[in-house]
Amino acid sequence: MDGTRGTGSSTGRRRLVLVACVFVVLPALVGGLVLWYQVSAHGTAAPGHRIVPGADMAARLLMAAAVVLGASHAAGRLAVLLGQPPVIGEICAGILLGPSLLGRAAPQLWARLFPEGILPMLDGLAQLGLVFFMFKVGRDLSSVRLRALGGRTLLVSLASLAVPFAGGAVAAVALADGHAGPAGPVAFTVFLGCALGITAFPVLARILSELGLSHTAVGRTSLLAAAIGDAGAWLLLATAVAAAGAAGSSGPGIALMVAGTTVAAVLLGPLRRALRRALSRRYGNNGEEGAAGLPVPLLACAVCGCAAFTSAVGLHAAIGAFLAGAVLPAGSGPVSSAADRLGSFSAGILMPFFFLGFGLSVDLSALSPDSRTVVTGSVLLALAVLTKLLGPGLCAWVTGMSRGDALKLGVLLNARGLTELVVLGIGLQAGLIDRQMFTVLTAVTLTTTILPAPVLRLMDRRAKRAPSGASPPGAPARGAPEEQAPQPSGGPLAPEER
Amino acid sequence: MDGTRGTGSSTGRRRLVLVACVFVVLPALVGGLVLWYQVSAHGTAAPGHRIVPGADMAARLLMAAAVVLGASHAAGRLAVLLGQPPVIGEICAGILLGPSLLGRAAPQLWARLFPEGILPMLDGLAQLGLVFFMFKVGRDLSSVRLRALGGRTLLVSLASLAVPFAGGAVAAVALADGHAGPAGPVAFTVFLGCALGITAFPVLARILSELGLSHTAVGRTSLLAAAIGDAGAWLLLATAVAAAGAAGSSGPGIALMVAGTTVAAVLLGPLRRALRRALSRRYGNNGEEGAAGLPVPLLACAVCGCAAFTSAVGLHAAIGAFLAGAVLPAGSGPVSSAADRLGSFSAGILMPFFFLGFGLSVDLSALSPDSRTVVTGSVLLALAVLTKLLGPGLCAWVTGMSRGDALKLGVLLNARGLTELVVLGIGLQAGLIDRQMFTVLTAVTLTTTILPAPVLRLMDRRAKRAPSGASPPGAPARGAPEEQAPQPSGGPLAPEER
Numbered sequence: 001m002d003g004t005r006g007t008g009s010s011t012g013r014r015r016l017v018l019v020a021c022v023f024v025v026l027p028a029l030v031g032g033l034v035l036w037y038q039v040s041a042h043g044t045a046a047p048g049h050r051i052v053p054g055a056d057m058a059a060r061l062l063m064a065a066a067v068v069l070g071a072s073h074a075a076g077r078l079a080v081l082l083g084q085p086p087v088i089g090e091i092c093a094g095i096l097l098g099p100s101l102l103g104r105a106a107p108q109l110w111a112r113l114f115p116e117g118i119l120p121m122l123d124g125l126a127q128l129g130l131v132f133f134m135f136k137v138g139r140d141l142s143s144v145r146l147r148a149l150g151g152r153t154l155l156v157s158l159a160s161l162a163v164p165f166a167g168g169a170v171a172a173v174a175l176a177d178g179h180a181g182p183a184g185p186v187a188f189t190v191f192l193g194c195a196l197g198i199t200a201f202p203v204l205a206r207i208l209s210e211l212g213l214s215h216t217a218v219g220r221t222s223l224l225a226a227a228i229g230d231a232g233a234w235l236l237l238a239t240a241v242a243a244a245g246a247a248g249s250s251g252p253g254i255a256l257m258v259a260g261t262t263v264a265a266v267l268l269g270p271l272r273r274a275l276r277r278a279l280s281r282r283y284g285n286n287g288e289e290g291a292a293g294l295p296v297p298l299l300a301c302a303v304c305g306c307a308a309f310t311s312a313v314g315l316h317a318a319i320g321a322f323l324a325g326a327v328l329p330a331g332s333g334p335v336s337s338a339a340d341r342l343g344s345f346s347a348g349i350l351m352p353f354f355f356l357g358f359g360l361s362v363d364l365s366a367l368s369p370d371s372r373t374v375v376t377g378s379v380l381l382a383l384a385v386l387t388k389l390l391g392p393g394l395c396a397w398v399t400g401m402s403r404g405d406a407l408k409l410g411v412l413l414n415a416r417g418l419t420e421l422v423v424l425g426i427g428l429q430a431g432l433i434d435r436q437m438f439t440v441l442t443a444v445t446l447t448t449t450i451l452p453a454p455v456l457r458l459m460d461r462r463a464k465r466a467p468s469g470a471s472p473p474g475a476p477a478r479g480a481p482e483e484q485a486p487q488p489s490g491g492p493l494a495p496e497e498r
Numbered sequence: 499m500d501g502t503r504g505t506g507s508s509t510g511r512r513r514l515v516l517v518a519c520v521f522v523v524l525p526a527l528v529g530g531l532v533l534w535y536q537v538s539a540h541g542t543a544a545p546g547h548r549i550v551p552g553a554d555m556a557a558r559l560l561m562a563a564a565v566v567l568g569a570s571h572a573a574g575r576l577a578v579l580l581g582q583p584p585v586i587g588e589i590c591a592g593i594l595l596g597p598s599l600l601g602r603a604a605p606q607l608w609a610r611l612f613p614e615g616i617l618p619m620l621d622g623l624a625q626l627g628l629v630f631f632m633f634k635v636g637r638d639l640s641s642v643r644l645r646a647l648g649g650r651t652l653l654v655s656l657a658s659l660a661v662p663f664a665g666g667a668v669a670a671v672a673l674a675d676g677h678a679g680p681a682g683p684v685a686f687t688v689f690l691g692c693a694l695g696i697t698a699f700p701v702l703a704r705i706l707s708e709l710g711l712s713h714t715a716v717g718r719t720s721l722l723a724a725a726i727g728d729a730g731a732w733l734l735l736a737t738a739v740a741a742a743g744a745a746g747s748s749g750p751g752i753a754l755m756v757a758g759t760t761v762a763a764v765l766l767g768p769l770r771r772a773l774r775r776a777l778s779r780r781y782g783n784n785g786e787e788g789a790a791g792l793p794v795p796l797l798a799c800a801v802c803g804c805a806a807f808t809s810a811v812g813l814h815a816a817i818g819a820f821l822a823g824a825v826l827p828a829g830s831g832p833v834s835s836a837a838d839r840l841g842s843f844s845a846g847i848l849m850p851f852f853f854l855g856f857g858l859s860v861d862l863s864a865l866s867p868d869s870r871t872v873v874t875g876s877v878l879l880a881l882a883v884l885t886k887l888l889g890p891g892l893c894a895w896v897t898g899m900s901r902g903d904a905l906k907l908g909v910l911l912n913a914r915g916l917t918e919l920v921v922l923g924i925g926l927q928a929g930l931i932d933r934q935m936f937t938v939l940t941a942v943t944l945t946t947t948i949l950p951a952p953v954l955r956l957m958d959r960r961a962k963r964a965p966s967g968a969s970p971p972g973a974p975a976r977g978a979p980e981e982q983a984p985q986p987s988g989g990p991l992a993p994e995e996r
Contacts, residue, residue, distance in 0.1 A: 015897075016649050016650075016653065016897065019653055019893060019896050019897055020653055020656075023653065023656070023657035023660065023661060023889060023892070023893040023896075024653065024656040024657055024660045026664075027657070027660035027661045027663065027664035027665075027889070028660045028663075028664070030664040030667065030668065031660070031663045031664040031667040031691055034664075034667040034668055034670070034671055034687060035667060035684065035687055035688065037671070038670075038671070038674070038683050038684045038687050039684050041683075042682055042683045042684060057621075058625045058809060058815055059806055059809030059810050059815060060806075061622055061625055062625065062629060062802045062803075062805045062806035062809060062815055063802075063803075063806035063810070065626065065798075065799075065802040065806075066799050066800075066802035066803035066806055069795050069796075069798050069799035069802065070796070070799040070803070072795065073793060073795045073796050073799060117618070118618075118622070120615070120616075120618035120619050120622070121618050121619060121621060121622025121625070122622065123555075123619060124559055124616070124618070124619025124620065124622050124623060125619075125622060125623065125626070127556045127559055127560065127619070128563065128623070131560060151514050152514075155514065155517055155518055155521065155522065158518075158521070158522040159521035159522055159525070162521065162522045162525035162526045162529070163521060163525045165525065165526075165529045166524075166525035166526070166528040166529040166532075167525075169528065169529040169532035169533060170528065170532055172532065172536075173532055173535070173536070176536070184540055185536050185539075185540045186533065186536045186537050186540060189532060189533055189536050190533065193529055295571060295846070296842075296843070296846045296847065297567050297570065297571045297846040297847060297850065298567075298568070298571050300563075300567050300846070300847050301563075301564050301567035301568040301571065302564075304560045304561075304563040304564035304567065305560075305561075305564035305568070307560045308557055308558075308560035308561035308563075308564055311556060311557030311560060312557050312561070317556055317557060317560055341839075341842075341843070342847075344794075344839075345794070345839070345843040345847070348793070348794045348795040348798070349794065349795060349798050349840075349843070352795065391521060391525070394521070395517060395521040398517050398521075399513075399514065399517055
């Protein structure tokens, strides 16, 4: 009761009851009577009716989404408990939910959980996740300040790409006959070189920050080496994919693609500056009071558009999203807040579906019985680890880094992480490798990504036990002045990092 | 060059060149030689190879996504320029991109843009968007403080549901023969009553804040009336859907469903408190320093799980998501930051796909030629507007609100917005209405959602011209003390509101 009237309370109450009768009870009676009439005339419902099939598919999709998101989150927490980056757990959850493991252990449950009809829906979510993730990778790499590059860091970076590439190419000669995809042995050779050369920049940044190495010479050199090495590897991969696509359609040759990519790389500087000016004028800088920044949907639209464009041209969609991230102004400009929100959402909600899609592609049955497969996997694993140790690691030692730090650098650059999985997915989709090689390389990737964190912890512990030996972590190497190395702005150390 | 050594500059330089030769030039040469060998042995690529079809579908999906996101954003900006909430523009963009308009104007372009293969992918995005949106609606409604309910507001709220329901039920008697879906006339009657009774809480909140009415008696009463009316309408709708589903499977009757819903509603209080305690213990309150709050993926997992559960039980997935939003602790608890992020992402990135899916269902050709359809539409439009004016509006006037404010209240409660579209989608999917009635009701919804803002601006302008007449906006009605009305906490006035 609220004293609406100010008149006597009983009058007001009587009035309210009257109003309630007229406006609530009477209409409710009318509605009820009509319903009663309908029920008596027609029965409760048409007998043969069933809910349309779309509703059932929606329920299946939501159930699958709940399972995928829940499993991914739980596995991520478990990985953190085991001292690993969460992304390792999330990838494993995707593979566990795939046909190789859950599908074999409980085929009926698996078929109920992921029926044929919802696979395209899950694939759509995975595609968006991949594109937004690659956008973030491009942004992270482009935020590295190349002007701070010294002679040693440049050498280490190039060695980090060239030595594994040579190793992969040599291995490809032996493996091409059995494992090259329909795109042929040349594309396979380029691909294998790229695959061994990749270092996952975001996983690396996360490991560095967890071990407290971000601001040491080793940490800075490894970040810069990863950035330059990855950029080179993506360039090579783009060439391989374009070559594979062009071979089928007899269209433009590799030379044209390389020329185009080079022009794009050169344009990157002026284009970025122009975009930054235009966006700042329109949306203001984030530092300014009350500036809204670029709206997230518009950014998502631009990223999807770039990805669709490169995909239509014959490159993979991931490369377009990567370029969009590299071209858009980095740092705390008008794009950064929208990019951060897009990245964190994509990492949390969409990427689990990408991992699931990855798990759907992995065929672990290709691994188990064949002794030749085991040999191939071991050789590739050894090559992957050794080329990174003997390439950038040895190179850093020769140019003056302490032995302990150089070893750390080689171990760090082995973290191939999610970026490598994206590369493998592209290779499988573009027909550069067969499914068996895809599965073998997935195992190699997981192994080399899991190893760095525990190995470095072990090295730290040993260094502490024998303090007279290797230089303590964080100290500059052998009296060399600390290099001006990159401080990736934006969020590469944020908790969502992968 | 960085002075790594501290020895003579020329020695250092020579050393660097030597290192570069060994670690960069040599591996690059090896890689190049291997490639050259492969090219000379095999040619550039296998001749018959084409990129696998999956890559093409991904490109199509990304292109469609870019178009949908871009069109939605542009239409939203346009709506704001025209003085409307952005959601109106976004809905119209979805209908424009559908087969009725773009599909008829440029059939070839439309078929290229939305090929058969990507429709399930777009549908998956739309489903997730719908579920997260309904979660937010449930949260917004549950944040209304019902303890502040006065006698008048309760009456107005009930009238806001009962009078339109009676009007819809009466109209259903005449319309059931031609327009009832396969679920039969009883479900159709309930549905039409619900459809006329809905008020979109978020759109209402946005209109109020734009016109500066949020803290007036009219604004507060209308928000509370919308919250209670919507809760009742959802309850009725759930019953209708359950009845439609149960009719086919001869499973549990309506009575069971109603009983279950009632138990759930009663449990809402204790369940919410228990959840709040548990979540606060695990994730801390957001007010606390350093508390992380609930992770977004976990929240998304819970929402999808609830939606999948209700969908499997026979209710629509949207109702489960709504309940999840209503049950989870509101306010600034451990859930709020995750819920806000989920809501804003969903509104920006996923909802445009829901609008597109809506546009794909609308069949404007059902509207054009038939004079009977025009009459049906006009009658339903008149009923929709008049029952809200004569129900809550008149009720408020009789119980002591000034005539101008009561009229405003009736106009405001006409904003049916996106919530109504969700209801219509559920009705079509569950077989409660046919496609023609769906399209007619969509037109009615859009009209009644577009009208309130300009009508209220007009009323304001007239009131200012004749200041002696109606009471000025914001003044309490006829000397009545301002009611303790709800202040929806959380984000109902945030810019993403729909």
